[in-house]
Amino acid sequence: MRKYLLPFAVCSLIFWSCDKKQRDPFATEKPDESRFTKIPLAGNFNEPMEIEVLDNGDVLIIERHGKLKLFQAESGNTIVVGELEVFPEREDGLMGMAKDPDFNTNNWLYLYYAPASEAALNRISRFDFVDNKLDLASEVIILDVDIYRGCCHSGGGLEFDAQGNLYLGIGDDSTPFESSNFNPIDERQDQPKNVDAQRSSGNTNDLRGAILRIKPNREGGYSIPEGNLFPLGTPKTRPEIYVKGNRNPFRFSIDSRNGNLYWGEVGPDGSEDKEGRGPKGYDEINVATGPGYYGWPYFVGNNSAYWKYDFATGESLFQFDPNEPKNTSPNNTGMGVLPVAKPALIYYPYAESEQFPMLGQGGRNAMAGQVYYREDYEKSDVRFPGYYNEKLFIYDWMRNWIFTVSLTEDFEYDTMEQFMPETHFEKPMDMQFAKDGSLYVLEYGTFWRANNDDSGLYRIVFSEGNRRPDVKISADRTVGAAPFTVNFSSSGTNDPDTDDQVSFHWEFGENGTTSTDTNPTYTYGAPGIYSVKLTATDLKGETSSSFLEVKVGNEAPTVSIDWQGNRSFYFGKETISYAVTASDKEDGQIDPSQINMTIAYLEGGYDLIETGHQEEILSVGESYINEAGCKACHGISNESVGPDYTSVSEKYKNDPKAKIYLIDKVRNGGAGVWGEQIMPGHTHLDEIKIGQMIDFVLGIANPTGVSGLPASGKYQVENVDDPEGFYLIQASYEDRGANGIPRIKTTGQLKLRNTAVSAYSADHLEGAARANPEDEYFVQFTTSESWLLLKDIDLNQINKITLSILPATTKGKIQVRTGSPDGRLIAETAMLTNDSRLASDPNEGWFDFSLTIPETDYYGDLYFVYLTDEPISIWNTFNLSTLKFGR
Structure with a gap:
């Protein structure tokens, strides 16, 4: 009988496998985007950096300024569960987090941070996380990294592999601002050492500019696992290094099946190739199937080589050879000849990539997520389908997209496609698959170095059969004085499987009050900021939720423009009388001098104007600024990586050549006016659009055409014969805020178009x-x-x-x-x-x-x-x- 058992077992296995495949109808067929639901969980983070999803659905979130927060899945609340004293300047702070592979039994949490008490080091430490609290007294130091702490590229990602090895990504700790957006290899001894990345990324005896691989010890410290780039005891090397030649390996992952290391490399800012210096900048997605050297600061992208450049004489000496890269810098303490450089898997510049055009163009900040294996996760109703099996998830912080990448058997690039292209992601910062196979995404929000209202934690779930409802929540107004009546709407909510037959459950955030109406009305009695939640349930019991915030305590101002001419068209040269009035419930009578009145003539693009929300109406120029992602580095009135636009406008408001100068600055980049931070060139942007961006910026202090118009008076309309041009008339007033609710700016607007x-x-x-x-x-x-x-x-x-x-x-x-x-x-x-x-x-x-x-x-x-x-x-x-x- 035994000889029949094997065939029976094989047949049973085949049958079981086929049956299993049949239970995944999307094993090979791409599912429609409607089968994925992006569920908002928490928000309003202050520079969120990394997440760890716990097995019970709770999520740990670190913020760069030192706070550890916990999203509690059962209650939906987010609480502070720990805080480290950190040095938060530049890119340092609380940068990385990883839970121990045995976290469920030992409760160990590893954090990479810049201690406020240490002048020149960053540290990995292990802490106990017990009863939803970080025990600061339990700190065990694992590794200290000596750094310059003078500029940039701290890195900080932490991840464990399946063998319990801990990986740490560290940037080159070098300033890119003195090398014209090419590679920083300035060897002059009278210069700060951080202008030479050969001392870090090109130095085999330095931990910076590398991804380390260590084995943490229980008592503290670490051991060196076998298989790193330099065997223990190799002269002029650090055995902790797994891959070397990194500029800023900000986010990475380790393949759970084969141990491959994937990371996104944030590249230099050069927008054009230059003979004698080197290639334009590229961001990279890299794969390491074993230890290796990946080129920086001598190569970028597909091993495109930089030149050995003498910063003292301005002479280009020779072009580096990827087959035998040499580090001859006097700041190097490591080996003179480096390993053969390995090219990137995927690489793309600011402009459209010839090799990977689907990645688009614009700002860039490449990051690597996980490789998905369906069988690694519970057989839940929400895990991703087999279609995504063995695909690498990559994402870009600036371009707000997620792609999945398919590789060959040799782990070379095969194909890629955008994931959820109709869904918006606002600066994705980290992502992680949970135990149940759903994907958690952490979004940083619009502005760099800011506590963004639109930062958030989201969960993406998949519906194989019955799909979850798509929930839309809106209100006729979200800001006002108490008592404050709001008309809420679920308009647009739909269920793709049951002909929109859904039930509603509203939670208004005040006194536990709820409603099951489709479009309820609710009156808030007391000032405060309230989170409103709408949950939709379909006929089969599947639910989805969405949120919005209501701010009670400050009524938005009203602004009215009394324009004595036609309010839609201009007819040629004529004088028009106008008067602007504004009122505010809390501020009382408003002095007309506090009203900002501007009139500008804009060439072209009438139909491209974004009217935005009541509180803030956007011009063409600001719309293009938003589209290009410029607000990631420049706020309107708050300084970020670069200067705020208000300061720029004030600086150049009386300069008749300002527009030409600033257009050139945007297109070609540069530094020195606002500090050492270099703005990269943007030659990929249309020059006409750049001009309209500059018009907006200059118009903050000196509106195009007219500056400092009174709240009432007369305006001379000129005889302009441009079918696409229009006059933009705007009047705004910003109140003083009230009852803990921030200031609100209301803008009234008229657009006068050509009569044709x-x-x-x-x-x-x-x-x-x-x-x-x-x-x-x-x-x-x-x-x-x-x-x-x-x-x-x-x-x-x-x-x-x-x-x-x-x-x-x-x-x-x-x-x-x-x-x-x-x-x-x-x-x-x-x-x-x-x-x-x-x-x-x-x-x-x-x-x-x-x-x-x-x-x-x-x-x-x-x-x-x-x-x-x-x-x-x-x-x-x-x-x-x-x-x-x-x-």
């Missing part, structure tokens, strides 16, 4: 289509009762609208209606055909038809509705090119 409006740029179309054959732009009406919409149209002083039309063979008419497609009729054409065109103009092509508009003070949405009794085909559509508003 392209139908193609309509705000909305229904039953019509935009067409652009042979560089012509117009709208085709494809059904009767189809329409186009123009928002915020002021008909005051308008007595005619001239339509440029091409009826083809269709017989139909255009009606002009207010408020809706079936709203009040104010004008309509006759029934128009090609014969109408011939009667108007014997030449072929477009012809004009004028509509008389009765006197009215209507201001609002304007609909142009097409009516016909004839069938319409693609060959005989009624076409509309422009609408000219006249008086």
